[in-house]
Amino acid sequence: MTNEAILIAFALPLAATVTQVAHSTYKRLRNYAVARCVWRISNLIMAEEEPSDEEMRALRLRFPSDIMVDSVIFIAEKIYGYALYRLALIVEVCEIEYVLIYRIRHSKGAAKARLLSKLSAMSHTLIAEEAEAYIGEEDRNTRFCAMATLVSARPDRAIHYIAKFDEPITLLEAALLTQLMRRNGAPIAYTPLLISQNRNLQMLGIYLSGHFSIADAEPHLQRLIEEEDKEVAYLALQTLCSIRGNISTSQIKDALQQMASHQRFSFLLHAVQNCYSLRSCAPLLTTEERTLFAQQINSYKCRIVCN
Amino acid sequence: MQLISVILFLLSLVALVGAIVFVVSWQRNSYHSSLVHQLRGGIAHIGVSAVVEYPETTAPLVALLEEEYPRSEAVVVTDLERSRSTFGELIPRYHLIRVNHSHLDGVRALYRSRHRAYRRVVVVDLPTEHREQAAKIGKRVASYDYTLHLQGESIVEPDAITYCANLIASQHSSTAISLRSVVGASAHLEKGLHNPSGRALQLYTDHALAWQRGGVGVALTAILLPMAIVIAAHLSGSWLLFISAAITMVTVGLFLYVSCRVVTEKGIFIRLDTILRNFYRYLIERVKKIHYLYKGGEYGNNAPAKGISILQNRQRNHNRRAL
Numbered sequence: 001m002t003n004e005a006i007l008i009a010f011a012l013p014l015a016a017t018v019t020q021v022a023h024s025t026y027k028r029l030r031n032y033a034v035a036r037c038v039w040r041i042s043n044l045i046m047a048e049e050e051p052s053d054e055e056m057r058a059l060r061l062r063f064p065s066d067i068m069v070d071s072v073i074f075i076a077e078k079i080y081g082y083a084l085y086r087l088a089l090i091v092e093v094c095e096i097e098y099v100l101i102y103r104i105r106h107s108k109g110a111a112k113a114r115l116l117s118k119l120s121a122m123s124h125t126l127i128a129e130e131a132e133a134y135i136g137e138e139d140r141n142t143r144f145c146a147m148a149t150l151v152s153a154r155p156d157r158a159i160h161y162i163a164k165f166d167e168p169i170t171l172l173e174a175a176l177l178t179q180l181m182r183r184n185g186a187p188i189a190y191t192p193l194l195i196s197q198n199r200n201l202q203m204l205g206i207y208l209s210g211h212f213s214i215a216d217a218e219p220h221l222q223r224l225i226e227e228e229d230k231e232v233a234y235l236a237l238q239t240l241c242s243i244r245g246n247i248s249t250s251q252i253k254d255a256l257q258q259m260a261s262h263q264r265f266s267f268l269l270h271a272v273q274n275c276y277s278l279r280s281c282a283p284l285l286t287t288e289e290r291t292l293f294a295q296q297i298n299s300y301k302c303r304i305v306c307n
Numbered sequence: 308m309q310l311i312s313v314i315l316f317l318l319s320l321v322a323l324v325g326a327i328v329f330v331v332s333w334q335r336n337s338y339h340s341s342l343v344h345q346l347r348g349g350i351a352h353i354g355v356s357a358v359v360e361y362p363e364t365t366a367p368l369v370a371l372l373e374e375e376y377p378r379s380e381a382v383v384v385t386d387l388e389r390s391r392s393t394f395g396e397l398i399p400r401y402h403l404i405r406v407n408h409s410h411l412d413g414v415r416a417l418y419r420s421r422h423r424a425y426r427r428v429v430v431v432d433l434p435t436e437h438r439e440q441a442a443k444i445g446k447r448v449a450s451y452d453y454t455l456h457l458q459g460e461s462i463v464e465p466d467a468i469t470y471c472a473n474l475i476a477s478q479h480s481s482t483a484i485s486l487r488s489v490v491g492a493s494a495h496l497e498k499g500l501h502n503p504s505g506r507a508l509q510l511y512t513d514h515a516l517a518w519q520r521g522g523v524g525v526a527l528t529a530i531l532l533p534m535a536i537v538i539a540a541h542l543s544g545s546w547l548l549f550i551s552a553a554i555t556m557v558t559v560g561l562f563l564y565v566s567c568r569v570v571t572e573k574g575i576f577i578r579l580d581t582i583l584r585n586f587y588r589y590l591i592e593r594v595k596k597i598h599y600l601y602k603g604g605e606y607g608n609n610a611p612a613k614g615i616s617i618l619q620n621r622q623r624n625h626n627r628r629a630l
Contacts, residue, residue, distance in 0.1 A: 010534065011556065015563070020575040023567045117345055141342065171353075172476035175346050210351045231480050238352050262483055262498060266452040273354070273450060295410040299417060299448075 030067070037063045037071040045079065045086045056093040065099040072096055073121040080185065091122050101130050109139050116145035120152040120180060128153035140167055148180055155186030163198045171235065174200075174207040194220035202232050210239040218245040225255045234263055241270050253284050264289065272296045312547040315536065319554040325590050326558045330565055333489045333513055343473045353472045354378035354451030355496070360441040361385055363460055364393060370462045372427065379468045380427040382448050384441045387415070387432040394430070401425040411444055413437040453496060461492045461517040464571060470514050471496050483507040490569050490582050491515030518573050519581060526580035529559050562586065 040059055044051040060068065072091060079087065091097055097119065104115045116134060119127050131149035134142055147165050151158040158181050162169075169177070181188055193205030194217060202224060209217035222245070224236035233255050241247060256264055268289055271281050278294055285293060355376070359367045361384060371381035385394050397403060401420045408417035411431075418430040431448055433441060446454050455471055457463065464470075471486065475496075478484055485507040486496035494517040498507055533555040540548030566578040 015560070019563055019567060023575065113342075117342065144342075168479070170477050170479060171350055172343065172346060172473055175350055175476065176342065179346065207350075207352075213351075234480050235352065242351060260481065262452070263481070269354075269450060269452050298407045299410070299419075 033063065033067050034070050034074070037067050038074055041071055041075055041087070041090060044090060045075070045083050050086075051090070053093055056090050059090070060094040060096075065096065068094060068096050069100060069118060073118060076121045076183065080183065084184070088122070097122050097127050097130075101127070104130070104134075110141055112137075113139065113141035113145040116142060116149055120145065120149040122152075143167070144169070144173060148177060151177060151186075152180045152184055155181060155184040158186045159193075159201065162200050162204060163196070165200055168229075168231070169200045169203055171203070171207060174203045175211075177204060178207060178211070190214055190217055191220065194224065199229055199232060202227070202229075203235070206232070206235045206239050210235075210242050213243050215243050215245075218243065221245065222249065222251065226251055230259070234259060234267075237267060238270055241267065241274050241276070244274060247271065247276065248280055248283060256284050265292075268293055269296070308543050308545065312543075312545045312551070316547050316551045316554075319551040319558070322590075323554050323558045323561075325593070326561045326586065329489075329586055329589055330561050332511065333565060343470060343477055346473050350472055350476045351378070353453070353475050354380075355453045355455055355468050355471050355475075356380045356382055356445075356449035356451045357455040357457060357463065357468065358382045358384065358442065358445030358449065359457045359461070360445070361435070361438065361459065363390075365397065367457060367460060367462055368397070368428070370465075371468075372425075373465060374463065374468045376468045376472060378451065378472070380429060380450055382429045382431060382445050382454075384431045384433050384445055386435045387430075389435060397428075397430060401428045403428065403430060411447060413440055414444060417448065453498060455494060455496045455516070457494050457517055458492075459519075461494055461519055463494070463517045464491070464515050467494070467514070467516045470512075470516070474510070474512065478508065484510055486510045486512060488512055488514060488516040488585075490565065490578070490585060492517045492519035492581050492584075513569075515569055515571050515573075515578075515581075518571070518577060519584075523576040523580040525583045525587075526576050529562070529579070529583055533559065 037059070040062075044055060044059075063071075072087065075087060076084070100115055100119045100122070104112055104119065107115055112134070116131065119131065128150055131146045131153065134146035135150070137143050137146065144165070144167070147161050150161045154161075158177075162177060178188065188208060190205050190208045193201045193208065196202060196205070205217075206221070206224065208214070209221060218240065221236045221240045221243075225233050225240070227233045227236070237247075237252065237255060240252075256267065259267070268281075268285070272293065278290070278297060281293060282290055355378070357371050357379065359371070359381065362368070368381055368383050371379075383394070383397075387394055398418065402422035402425060403418035404421050405416050406419050408414045411417065414431055414433050416432040418432070420426055420428045429448055429450075431444055433444055437444075442456060445456070453471070453475060455463075455468065474486060475484060483498040484496070485498070487509075488494055489511050490513065492515075496516075533552045536548055536552040536555060540546075540552060562579055562582050563575075565582055566575050569578055569582075571578065
């Protein structure tokens with residue numbers, strides 16, 4: 001009885017130590033396997049001649065599907081052009097997408113969304129059919145990931161899919177979609193997006209203008225500030241500020257008056273960051289905000305902390 | 308002895324139930340933040356200022372400067388007269404100069420770097436007597452409208468600020484958010500000073516955000532506790548104590564599982580320690596909430612009248628929503 005008690009008593013410290021060792025060993029081995037797989041796939045992609053089916057199938061036999069999926073996603077984020085075509089070929093021959101499709105079919109809710117987003121990294125037309133089945137799902141995340149997968153699989157129809165998406169997209173989602181479209185070489189022209197009446201396309205256009213600091217987008221952004229959608233108007237105003245556009249117009253004054261106070265304060269900080277002077281912003285601000293603006297500038301932020 | 312056995316058994320049972328709820332909430336958060344992890348690089352529209360209050364070493368600042376997210380800054384609030392030996396060297400190292408701080412009450416000096424490479428460093432010299440104002444001063448000094456508050460020796464994870472910015476971008480811009488980590492050290496992201504309604508969407512994340520430096524006392528206590536119970540059970544011969552020990556083991560085992568799943572370079576004992584601290588905080592909050600619901604405190608609009616039970620309050624809230 002004494003021995004059993006001592007054994008049980010020491011079980012947990014022992015379990016913790018064993019878990020620590022096992023976990024770090026597993027992580028190290030897995031990282032090593034992914035690195036080896038990435039190296040082999042990269043060799044096939046970079047080879048002068050197109051790799052044979054046998055060479056590609058050898059990969060499938062050598063590495064488990066989990067490792068293959070992670071390696072393909074890792075590589076897909078870092079290559080473009082003809083290399084992407086080679087990667088798609090490897091994905092097709094090794095039937096990696098079928099592994100994911102099988103898992104998607106047997107998962108639910110957010111897990112399904114996560115697997116779909118993995119599938120979107122594999123630029124292969126076959127996956128579009130699978131993704132289309134989930135476009136009407138109840139879960140919003142799953143619907144968005146299905147749309148992102150379609151954007152990835154058919155980059156030529158990306159704008160159509162984004163415009164058709166029935167929910168307003170957030171800034172993060174616009175960034176993710178841009179990342180996918182850039183990876184697959186889809187043409188991204190900001191002007192048609194900014195002049196579009198579709199809210200999701202407008203968001204995409206605003207994100208692009210801010211991300212690449214496109215000064216030519218100023219007239220379109222000025223127009224978007226008058227939009228009924230408050231979020232689009234606010235982000236257009238922020239982007240206009242980022243590209244150092246003219247923010248002293250009466251439209252901007254009207255738009256600012258309709259905004260919540262925390263949004264006005266965010267805008268004020270953004271203007272200080274982008275080196276706007278008190279004189280250029282004074283007509284837009286209340287007396288209290290003007291004092292705050294002056295205090296921020298007087299703490300020499302503008303001279304020292306400018307982008 | 309019998310009474311102690313029963314109390315221990317009940318306590319271990321409560322801890323197990325709490326742990327299951329905690330792990331479920333962590334799992335749910337990890338699912339919802341899957342999109343946030345996917346974006347490489349940041350979003351140009353959003354900035355985050357990290358405010359470190361009275362650190363003992365420069366390690367938290369160094370960790371913040373290693374953050375790659377461009378629209379971020381590190382605000383260190385410290386008492387330079389007391390910690391001159393530690394933080395005095397920061398002034399020449401980061402080319403810090405004194406700037407105007409007349410609008411900040413109680414602040415002895417405000418330093419910013421005149422070197423472009425260190426433009427993200429801000430040091431606030433605030434006497435320890437005004438310690439309670441540190442968070443407010445940090446927010447006033449911050450260049451961005453979201454601030455990540457870190458206590459003492461909390462070291463941020465390499466991608467914490469990028470993650471916070473992406474999470475803010477995942478919400479609609481009209482929503483002010485407040486973020487806490489389920490598994491990490493005491494780090495709290497919130498909207499700046501000018502949120503007069505004070506209302507923010509409370510989010511919890513599976514990302515650690517930051518880790519506390521220091522010992523692993525809580526983890527060791529948790530691991531040694533079942534050992535002590537087993538020995539006590541053996542000496543007293545009480546089966547109830549044996550069951551309590553087994554339940555405690557399962558509880559700690561659950562936290563070990565969470566510790567293994569958290570993505571970080573930190574050792575498992577540090578992770579387990581921080582997660583257990585968070586769990587205790589979570590339990591205390593729950594107890595406070597239940598206590599308040601029965602007592603009927605002034606806890607916002609949904610405060611129940613004295614003597615109204617939780618179920619009645621829920622029913623009232625449900626009716627209000629229906630209306």
